[in-house]
Amino acid sequence: xxxxxxxxxxxxxxxxxxxxxxxxxxxxxxxxxxxxxxxxxxxxxxxxxxxxxxxxxxxxxxxxxxxxxxxxxxxxxxxxxxxxxxxxxxxxxxxxxxxxxxxxxxxxxxxxxxxxxxxxxxxxxxxxxxxxxxxxxxxxxxxxxxxxxxxxxxxxxxxxxxxxxxxxxxxxxxxxxxxxxxxxxxxxxxxxxxxxxxxxxxxxxxxxxxxxxxxxxxxxxxxxxxxxxxxxxxxxxxxxxxxxxxxxxxxxxxxxxxxxxxxxxxxxxxxxxxxxxxxxxxxxxxxxxxxxxxxxxxxxxxxxxxxxxxxxxxxxxxxxxxxxxxxxxxxxxxxxxx
Numbered sequence: 154x155x156x157x158x159x160x161x162x163x164x165x166x167x168x169x170x171x172x173x174x175x176x177x178x179x180x181x182x183x184x185x186x187x188x189x190x191x192x193x194x195x196x197x198x199x200x201x202x203x204x205x206x207x208x209x210x211x212x213x214x215x216x217x218x219x220x221x222x223x224x225x226x227x228x229x230x231x232x233x234x235x236x237x238x239x240x241x242x243x244x245x246x247x248x249x250x251x252x253x254x255x256x257x258x259x260x261x262x263x264x265x266x267x268x269x270x271x272x273x274x275x276x277x278x279x280x281x282x283x284x285x286x287x288x289x290x291x292x293x294x295x296x297x298x299x300x301x302x303x304x305x306x307x308x309x310x311x312x313x314x315x316x317x318x319x320x321x322x323x324x325x326x327x328x329x330x331x332x333x334x335x336x337x338x339x340x341x342x343x344x345x346x347x348x349x350x351x352x353x354x355x356x357x358x359x360x361x362x363x364x365x366x367x368x369x370x371x372x373x374x375x376x377x378x379x380x381x382x383x384x385x386x387x388x389x390x391x392x393x394x395x396x397x398x399x400x401x402x403x404x405x406x407x408x409x410x411x412x413x414x415x416x417x418x419x420x421x422x423x424x425x426x427x428x429x430x431x432x433x434x435x436x437x438x439x440x441x442x443x444x445x446x447x448x449x450x451x452x453x454x455x456x457x458x459x460x461x462x463x464x465x466x467x468x469x470x471x472x473x474x475x476x477x478x479x480x481x482x483x484x485x486x487x488x489x490x491x
Contacts, residue, residue, distance in 0.1 A: 157333065157341025164315075165345060174311060175346065176353040182304060183357045186297035187366070196263040199227040199235060199244040209247030215274035216245055216267055232256060243267060293367040294376065299421035302444055305354075305383045306416075307408045309391030312346040314404060316395040316482075326484070335483040343388050343475075350384045368452075375451040379460060382467045383444050389471035389478075396481040415439040443467050 165171045200216050202209040217224050227235045227244065235241040236258045243264055244256040253271050255264060294301075316339070319325045328338055358377045361368065368376045394407045416422050418432055419441035425433060436442050443463040450459035 154333075154337040154341045154344075157328070157338055158345055161342045161345040165349065171311065172349065175308070175349040176356070179304070179308060179350070179353040180356045180360070183297060183301055184360060186300050187294065187361075196222055196243070197225045197241045198222050198263065198267065199225050199232060199241045200247075201227065201229050201232070201244060202247045203229065203249050204247055204251060205249060209251060209253075212245075212247055212253060212271055212274045215270050219266060219270055222263065222267070245271065293369065294361065295367075295369060298445070298448065299416070301380075302383060302421045302441055303412065303416045305350075305380065306387045306390065306412055306441065308350060308384075309346070309387040309389075310404050310408065312343065312388055313391035313395040313407075314401045315346075316342065316392065317399065317401050317404075320395075320482075321399070329484060336479045339392060339475075339479055339482060343392060347384060347388050350387065351381055354380045354384060369448075370452045371455045372457075375457045375460065376448060378457065379444060379447045379451070379464065382447070382464050382471075386440055386444075386467050386471045389474040393474040393478040396478040416441050419445065421445055440467050440470055 165175075198216065198219075200213045202213050216222065225235070225241050227241060229246065232241075232244045232246070236244065236256070242257060245267055246254045246256060248254065255268060257264060316325075319328075325338065329335065354377060358373065358380070360366075362373060366373075370376060390412075391404070391407065394404060398404065398406070415436075418436035419425070419439045420428060420433070420436055421441045421444075425436065425442070425445070428436070443466045447460035447463035447467070450463065451457060453459065
């Protein structure tokens with residue numbers, strides 16, 4: 154395998170276009186999308202004061218001054234429609250007796266902050282401008298996360314193209330005749346390709362850390378580990394594809410008719426929470442959803458342990474696809490003549 158790795162490394166280093174497409178281009182695209190998709194990540198909350206004497210004014214003002222909250226003007230009778238339509242995530246209704254109800258269609262991360270803010274204001278602690286004081290962050294990776302997952306999973310196409318090319322020009326046969334096993338041959342080429350893919354992920358992550366990107370988690374290293382798992386899945390998918398198709402031109406089928414529909418159902422390109430139940434059930438079976446859930450788990454718990462089940466599923470699927478590809482790519486033994 155050492156010879157395969159060394160030869161593949163020489164091919165990549167000699168052909169600068171490979172390095173550019175695998176590493177540099179990925180970083181540039183991810184950074185570009187991070188800056189081109191600067192939509193707000195503020196949470197839309199409706200505050201509705203039903204008190205006749207204005208007793209809820211202090212509570213309403215406290216919620217309005219919360220960091221990360223965008224107050225939406227919604228009438229009480231329109232709350233349900235606003236929640237279903239996704240115009241608001243949470244409604245804080247101040248009833249005539251001064252009590253407060255929080256209404257939402259699903260669990261939202263801002264609900265605890267709003268509840269704490271209301272508790273402090275009703276306890277006479279005055280207006281609370283911020284519940285959680287955190288350092289100001291720059292661009293949020295959530296802006297381009299869906300696109301990043303999709304683009305990462307399609308990045309293994311050059312590896313598949315190289316494997317198919319060596320198969321068609323008989324280079325693979327000559328290598329295998331030297332005594333190198335199919336697993337070592339494919340594994341060596343995959344290792345080099347994966348190294349350059351991960352190098353691009355590290356460069357993007359380091360750039361984000363330097364530019365103070367908001368990864369949505371205390372330790373952004375967890376984000377990098379999940380992206381690494383996406384890199385592994387990408388090369389496994391395309392190694393599998395190279396064992397099925399015989400022409401480089403056929404690889405477009407993987408991205409167009411396999412990965413794109415999976416991305417749509419997985420909710421990485423559209424809000425998963427607002428998709429129909431049947432679509433969410435289908436999307437939950439796809440690895441893009443597992444990757445998204447892994448990042449969300451780290452953002453929610455602050456601990457990489459929450460993402461381990463999803464990482465295990467991604468890496469397990471990668472191992473299965475890679476193993477099948479090796480078996481399918483092994484030279485067929487000639488049948489003995491009768």
